[in-house]
Amino acid sequence: MASIYTFASGKGGTGKTTVSANVATALAGMGRRVLIIDTDLGMANVGLFFSLNINKTLHDVLAGDVDVREAIYEGPYGVKILPAGYTIKGYQKANIKMLEKVLDQLNREFDFIIMDTPSGINPNIIIPLKLSHYVIVVMNPEITSITDSLKTATIARGYDVPISGVIVNRIENGLSQNLRNKINESSGVDIIGEIPADVAIQKSLSLQKPVVCNYPTSAASFSLKRIAAQMAGIESDPTYLNETGSQPKKGFFQRIKGIFFAQ
Ligand SMILES: Nc1ncnc2c1ncn2[C@@H]1O[C@H](COP(=O)(O)OP(=O)(O)OP(=O)(O)O)[C@@H](O)[C@H]1O
Numbered sequence: 001m002a003s004i005y006t007f008a009s010g011k012g013g014t015g016k017t018t019v020s021a022n023v024a025t026a027l028a029g030m031g032r033r034v035l036i037i038d039t040d041l042g043m044a045n046v047g048l049f050f051s052l053n054i055n056k057t058l059h060d061v062l063a064g065d066v067d068v069r070e071a072i073y074e075g076p077y078g079v080k081i082l083p084a085g086y087t088i089k090g091y092q093k094a095n096i097k098m099l100e101k102v103l104d105q106l107n108r109e110f111d112f113i114i115m116d117t118p119s120g121i122n123p124n125i126i127i128p129l130k131l132s133h134y135v136i137v138v139m140n141p142e143i144t145s146i147t148d149s150l151k152t153a154t155i156a157r158g159y160d161v162p163i164s165g166v167i168v169n170r171i172e173n174g175l176s177q178n179l180r181n182k183i184n185e186s187s188g189v190d191i192i193g194e195i196p197a198d199v200a201i202q203k204s205l206s207l208q209k210p211v212v213c214n215y216p217t218s219a220a221s222f223s224l225k226r227i228a229a230q231m232a233g234i235e236s237d238p239t240y241l242n243e244t245g246s247q248p249k250k251g252f253f254q255r256i257k258g259i260f261f262a263q
Pocket residue numbers: 009011012013014015016017018019040043118119169170171195196197198199201202205220
């Protein structure tokens with residue numbers, strides 16, 4: 001059975017898609033079976049993020065028009081992607097309540113199912129939240145972003161969905177201890193990732209490829225891979241994550257070093 005994660009935030013633009021798509025890709029690079037679902041039905045962009053040439057989409061699946069397997073595409077390292085479509089018509093016909101059935105159909109085939117959600121508070125976020133095993137909150141290091149994200153965390157708790165941690169994204173010049181304490185105290189959970197503002201992310205976006213593939217040794221990539229390693233339960237020996245990639249262990253780590261440090 002898959003572990004089902006929702007990546008959520010309060011306001012838009014915190015980097016949910018960037019973070020969830022890269023973490024999904026990194027997990028696939030670590031040999032995990034991973035599906036990312038774009039549940040942002042109105043403003044979908046996961047398909048664009050992976051430069052997919054999409055035909056059938058989650059809109060069609062949620063409308064009951066196509067089998068879910070017809071709408072799954074493959075990305076780097078074999079990560080599977082279930083994108084939402086880009087049309088208003090598709091958005092209007094999609095019934096988010098069908099998501100539960102989609103997850104039931106797929107959860108035996110994957111180790112991780114990651115849902116990228118819309119911002120705000122509406123059924124397109126509430127339903128994925130309720131269907132998740134864990135929520136990861138993505139926020140920026142500003143007090144407004146922290147406050148908004150914590151509202152989403154409170155909603156998740158209201159449905160008894162545990163928050164597995166907070167990711168602080170787009171950090172300029174490090175995260176102050178004061179802000180770190182504020183986030184820890186107000187959220188009641190650990191910060192599981194600190195991702196710097198990194199131009200490699202924007203360069204990758206214009207190339208429509210995850211930064212963990214395009215710029216595997218960038219600062220943002222190391223942070224993203226570290227988060228994925230924690231989720232995969234291999235944080236105890238992240239030798240392959242260090243800045244030089246030196247002295248990786250043989251076997252599994254040797255293999256993924258090749259993936260992550262390919263030039
Ligand atoms: N760590 C980072 N460094 C630099 N740019 C970043 C970083 N994270 C995200 N971005 C940029 O911020 C913008 C918004 O990111 P993204 O689309 O992932 O946010 P989002 O939370 O999914 O947005 P929405 O709520 O609208 O779906 C993008 O242009 C992305 O490239």
